[in-house]
Amino acid sequence: MSACTIRITVNGTAYERSVEPRLLLSDFLRGTLGLTGTHVGCEHGVCGACTVLVDGDSVRACLLFAVQLDGCTVETVESLGLPGKLNPLQEAFREHHALQCGFCTPGMLMTAIDLLRKYPLASDDDIRAGLSGNLCRCTGYEHIVAAIRAVVKETP
Ligand code: FES
Ligand code: FES
Numbered sequence: 001m002s003a004c005t006i007r008i009t010v011n012g013t014a015y016e017r018s019v020e021p022r023l024l025l026s027d028f029l030r031g032t033l034g035l036t037g038t039h040v041g042c043e044h045g046v047c048g049a050c051t052v053l054v055d056g057d058s059v060r061a062c063l064l065f066a067v068q069l070d071g072c073t074v075e076t077v078e079s080l081g082l083p084g085k086l087n088p089l090q091e092a093f094r095e096h097h098a099l100q101c102g103f104c105t106p107g108m109l110m111t112a113i114d115l116l117r118k119y120p121l122a123s124d125d126d127i128r129a130g131l132s133g134n135l136c137r138c139t140g141y142e143h144i145v146a147a148i149r150a151v152v153k154e155t156p
Contacts, residue, residue: 001020001021001022003018003019003020003021003155004018004019004020004067004070004073005017005018005019005071006019006066006067006069006074006086007070008066008069008072008088009068009072009073009074009152010029010033010035010070010073010074010075010076010077011035011047011074011075011076012052012077012079012096015033017032017066019032021065021067022065023065023066023067023107024061024062024063024064024065024066024098024132025059025061025062025064025065025066025068025074026038026061026062027040027066029052029074029076030071031050032066035076035078036079037076037077037106037129038050038052038061038076038077038106038107039103039104039106039107040061040062040105041103041104041135042062043062044062044063045062045063046061046089046135047103047104047134047135048060048107048108048111048133048134048135049103049106049107049135050062050107051106051108051111052074052075052076052110053074053075053110053113053114054069054072054073054074055072055073055105056073056111056117057114058110058111058114058118059144060111067141070099075110076106076110077105077106077109079104080109080113082136083145088151088154089109089113089116089147089148089151090109091114091150092147092150092151093105093108093109093144093147094115095150096143096144096146096147096150097139097143097148098139098141098143098144098146098147099138099139099144100139100145101137101140103115103139104134104135104136104137104138105132105135108131108134108136108144111130111131111133111134112131112144112148112151114128115130115131115148116148116151116152116155121152122151123147124145127145127148127149127152128141128145131144131145
């Protein structure tokens, strides 16, 4: 099948690219746009490492084709902050030791951003339920929950 042209906004920048219909969103972000902050783990929708926001909702970038995103707005972990200018959630992850190897971290951050925007997260159980689709092999999750809780408390 021949390539298709898509128009897509990623982290505030508009792109027009020709893509093969089989190209995954995760490969489009990493390979075509060079946004390697989005990690790829299981590649079949289980681990959550590839989580990005599409039109404000968290999705698995490994389960979507780039052509499906024509006209959409995508936010990746690169939209959050920069070294030396972290956003509050990244800062909380740093302060609460919410990462070790860091492989799950981009997906954790983007899932948490979605949760923080949409839900009051009144309890730790709410945070845990919201994170239940993201796997971490290192931290035991306690520090990740603590980091998100800290941001909830700081948000008026
Ligand atoms: S790489 Fe997409 S869910 Fe694991
Ligand atoms: S910090 Fe290593 S997988 Fe989560």
